[in-house]
Amino acid sequence: MTRSAPSSPKDPVKRRGAPVVERVLEVALEALAERGFQGLSVPEVAERAGLNKTSVYRRWPTKEALVAAALESALGHAAPLPDTGSLYEDLVVFAHTAVAFVTAPLGRAVMRTLLADADNPEVRAIADEMLAAQRSGPRVIFRRAQERGELDANADVTMALTVVAGAILHRSLIEQKSVSKDFIQRLVSLVVRGLGPAPKP
Amino acid sequence: MTRSAPSSPKDPVKRRGAPVVERVLEVALEALAERGFQGLSVPEVAERAGLNKTSVYRRWPTKEALVAAALESALGHAAPLPDTGSLYEDLVVFAHTAVAFVTAPLGRAVMRTLLADADNPEVRAIADEMLAAQRSGPRVIFRRAQERGELDANADVTMALTVVAGAILHRSLIEQKSVSKDFIQRLVSLVVRGLGPAPKP
Amino acid sequence: MTRSAPSSPKDPVKRRGAPVVERVLEVALEALAERGFQGLSVPEVAERAGLNKTSVYRRWPTKEALVAAALESALGHAAPLPDTGSLYEDLVVFAHTAVAFVTAPLGRAVMRTLLADADNPEVRAIADEMLAAQRSGPRVIFRRAQERGELDANADVTMALTVVAGAILHRSLIEQKSVSKDFIQRLVSLVVRGLGPAPKP
């Protein structure tokens, strides 16, 4: 017996296909960002990836499966959480990563899917999961600020997150203006102030 | 005129002229909200409106023209601006109208178009225009607050608007949760506080 | 123009399509003769007929329906029965028409269908029907010969028909040789003699 490669005892599938899979999913993600879910066509992805459409259909029988796989393959790239010792600084750094996410193909794809093509439950579920992952991290920022005493214990953290994310979203996708560093600073300023106690009249 | 038509209990909706146009544009708006721009098809609108697709094509030769007309027909329903004498109250009222807008078919259609189907410039222009109209009003709220001395003269009004709109947008479309009265109050609280001077440490 | 067109009291459908139908069926018959039933493809027929494949599919949803229609449209061209007063002469004339049938596209199509593609019952039925029609006529020839006393009353008429048809079939399709006038005469001679009483030893 020629037991080769003990690390892969049996790998009947994807001996030839491994690089192909990556390429296709990458292309699918791009296309998803450009055209949205319903505008995406499997033949187009196949052509862009440089292989025959039948080969794509073989692996992912439906468009949903392809998109789900593409989204899933891009999961787990959580950005490292900032810890500068200052809520303001932390939030600025986090906002930048959020902007980067929304600007990159993956983020655009997720956003388009969430906003416009949320009909398919399978895809929707994955996109939701990605969004939750995206939101779970930053909560730590606020908790640390609370532990430092920089933030009140019952500050509306959830609202702050929604505000930061929503403002960036609105700015980049609705107003279609670039999210500048200045914008982020003004946004974070407003939020940090807003989380504090009411100003004296 | 076939008013009674006993042979057909279900009268074929609106047969000629002006009422037909209204019906079609109304249906087009609904479909736009449901399917988005690229998901909308002229034959489908025709069928839903109860007339032959050729009749629709006669009036609006392209899908763009139909959508543009539909959006345009829904313009000019600017909500009355609140003037309660309190920035907080004014913003709460405004936020409610914004939520109503985003919830209604027209608003959803505009949002979907802006977010996901912004490729066509003609349609995009109209949607932009609607958005600008939606934003022009509320600025008065802040100006009045500044005149009352309730708000600093160089407060970041633009940011405040973006934050309110963005948060509502994020809440309803991304998180897919209902925008409750409580949510709005907390949102406006945060924004009003954020517009004030920095809290004392 | 509103001319009610009394010249066409026919059904309201196929005003544009009437000539198209003929053309398609004609082409289908040709293709059937060339490629056989299973070798025939609807798109190919459409292209040869100069119209879009969807137009063909609209009228005949399946290949079977198209072939059935093509065969049916070619029915009813029964050749006039000869009546020369001589069994030999009658058979010679009839054999010539049989040869013409087998040589023409229609005949070849029927033969190919009967011989090679007899799997589909719908098509098979039509081809069978055509064959029966083709055989019903010639029996009269023998009956008249019997009435004239030229032929014995219990002569094996069915066998004679099978022999004439089979020999022509074998000659033209199996041996692939032309069916000459001389061949026909020798064939009929043999059959006529064979129908008579046994020769004296």
Place this chain on the structure above:
Amino acid sequence: MTRSAPSSPKDPVKRRGAPVVERVLEVALEALAERGFQGLSVPEVAERAGLNKTSVYRRWPTKEALVAAALESALGHAAPLPDTGSLYEDLVVFAHTAVAFVTAPLGRAVMRTLLADADNPEVRAIADEMLAAQRSGPRVIFRRAQERGELDANADVTMALTVVAGAILHRSLIEQKSVSKDFIQRLVSLVVRGLGPAPKP
């Protein structure tokens, strides 16, 4: 064992495959009879023979080669010629072998190929050859009858053969009826009579 021939430095063919080859060709013949030439697919033959399609393609690169090999492998099974001393009896026996041939898979395959799928010249040539072999034998029957004086020297022997073969062909393939013993007797009777002198009126 087939002469292992140690002198042969290279014996690329059939070290392991000898029984496989037989099985494949046998199956191919069956499939040819069932589906005809153009309906036959190499993968299907492979599956029916219980081996992988690549194994079949390795030996016979094209469908034509496979069919040619299948037909060729079935050659040379000439039935022994009858010699009963009576033309009638000889012909009856011969007709039975002809019926057996046409009924068996091999015969049906040859017939289908000759009748319907005669496009490929290579295959066609082999089928023609088989047909010629099938016809060469029976001529002896007539020659012996002539030598016995039972048959006139210038009787139309070729026509008689065509008639017998054609009638059987027509009966079994066109009329799709079984070729009974009675049918054969009546057929031979007619032919034998037909070969004799014209009956006296």
Place this chain on the structure above:
DNA sequence: ACTTAACCGAGACGGTACGTCTGGTCTTTCG
């Protein structure tokens, strides 16, 4: 017994064609 080389199984892949579906144009008829 061990090596070697032909053979076989498995399945990914490109490619072609098919039949379906839908969108948009056009002609003809009806009211």
Place this chain on the structure above:
DNA sequence: CGAAAGACCAGACGTACCGTCTCGGTTAAGT
């Protein structure tokens, strides 16, 4: 004249099948 009906074209889509290729694994021969 406008609306209905629907034939028609165009093109994309997903499926099926074919034939090629490249891997491994196995079998049969030969030192």
